[in-house]
Amino acid sequence: MNVWRKPLPVVLRENVMDKIGASPTWRWTGYENSFVILDGQIMQSVSGGSHWGGGLFISAMDQARFGYMTLRKGNWNGVQVISPQWIEKSRVPSPVQPNYGFMNYFLNTDKKEIPAAPEKAFFHLGAGTNMVYVDEENDLVVVTRWIKNDKKADLIKLILESLPK
Incomplete structure (x- = not known):
């Protein structure tokens, strides 16, 4: 986030998922308590694991x-x-x-x-x-x-x- 100055899901979408032709169905969810303010924008900073309430939910x-x-x-x-x-x-x-x-x-x-x-x-x-x-x-x-x-x-x-x- 600090390098791209964007939320991690946006970085992942723009730099990886769109380039490999991934579907629009995947989603990245951060922990409920992992918000930071960067350049005046509130962003979740840590994904965690999906079984702990955060992470990448993705199709096969x-x-x-x-x-x-x-x-x-x-x-x-x-x-x-x-x-x-x-x-x-x-x-x-x-x-x-x-x-x-x-x-x-x-x-x-x-x-x-x-x-x-x-x-x-x-x-x-x-x-x-x-x-x-x-x-x-x-x-x-x-x-x-x-x-x-x-x-x-x-x-x-x-x-x-x-x-x-």
């Missing part, structure tokens, strides 16, 4: 579009939406939690999260285990909704096994 198709953009290292149809350096930084394991990267990237470090998947695969994960699985090796994006967390590895294994060899 829009999740797939976002996943495809990250699969293509931030590129959408020849337009660099997010810099490839940002995407790479997001995929570096954190020292405290090696299966977690920067900005909501969950990593398959040492194949601990999804043993059947390539170690370089990653996923975006939200409330209800809404997951966007991204696998460059198999040129694959998978969106799951409301799957049990302990079943995500089994599902991805079945999908990977179903791919032609």
